[in-house]
Amino acid sequence: MPRRRKLALPLLAAALAIPLAACGGSKSAATSSSSTGSSKPASLTVLAAASLTDVFNAEGKAYEKAHPGTTIKFSYAGSQELAAQVGQGAPADVLVTADTKTMDGLKSDTRTPTIIAKNRLTIVTAPGNPKKITSLADLAKPGLKVDLAAPQVPVGNYGAKVLQEQHLNVKPVSLETNVRAVLTKVELGEADAGIVYITDAESAKGKVATVTIPDAQNAIASYPAATLNTSKDASAAASFVAFLSSAQGQQILRSYGFQQP
Template structure:
């Protein structure tokens, strides 16, 4: 039986404890200014940092291409990373995983790729652009985002097919859109949205701006939006859970710092921050 989810809390509150743990476990007490507009780097744990710095000093800029749904959690981790490594800075490029993969295979300089599905990561690995086998670091599940208070009384995926309801979906080529199509197929439902959006943030924004009544997005994005939307869980989402792989890229300009960032993401402290943001353990 489907049921409306409780109103999502802000990601800042949800992951505060995890980020405090990250700060406490950092290998360095130094800080550096983090760029809030583009995101920053990630905090390394004492174990990850010491192992990384034993091989090479962690400094300079590390460029991370990451799925749009990772924006809030990676940005928070990034700020902590810069505190742990005063000489390092992380520059993020967030967007649809398919577009990011195309940029990487097209020669865009980057150190790390974190995708929202194995399929989009495979585009990069098949092109020979990964330095090692990608590793799944989190998983994510879909949720329906509605207007605050759920005025249309949406309680199920089937409700989105009601006449007159304005629903948006992610484009079928991006992971959140592919997952939505998989859930719809599993339910035997047909849904024609008012628009297909290029990434999950764009889909969610349509609801936040009241340009749509509902959107099928990730539950992490509903949580990050706080009071701007309300989330509705639906059981079919369990049949369309996305694995998120991360990989060091073959021609990474700053491989040492990139590996330190990946080590953080996979560390217990990094995992606590990510699950605090609503992601599932791999």
């Protein structure tokens, strides 16, 4: 009888240990699964070219919806102004410019950039095109008030190049710090015409008329996006940059008239 008790006790202990071990394993798996499925809330600041204003407001809402608890704040300006802000150490997480030249000048401040979209130029005039502008050549007509962005601004640089390639001497009434300022001058009647991106003209539909610049005379603008080295949440910043290249992010860009990268 004593011998049977000695054998029974180890068997009973082993039997009790099995369900306890199973419970412990189940808890560990559940914890792991929960951790994998959760997304950490974040607060991001994105410096973006002025021509991205409307589409990035939409991108931000879509990203926040897909990442509950995350908030994105956008700061829009000409790419050259954004570069200056980065150089001065402005607190931000992501930079998106309207040209690769500006981004390339900030290699020491960013991670590897990704081209997220492309754009083209167009001529904008007052509704109805009262000055009867039909081509780039018309912008050189005496007495016509043409507004352009400054050469340091990507759209200004692109515009200057297409005019030079057509051997046109256009004297602007003023040089703006970003593309939206050019658009506003034409909308307000302070200029007869201006050169902006196709997407900006689309955003002012009904307030301006457009004159197409043929592809052979046009310029292609590329938009690179990159995580800033100073970001306090590089993982979340990289996630937003990746979202811009995702199927959903690209669909939003297309819906606002931007072209595939």
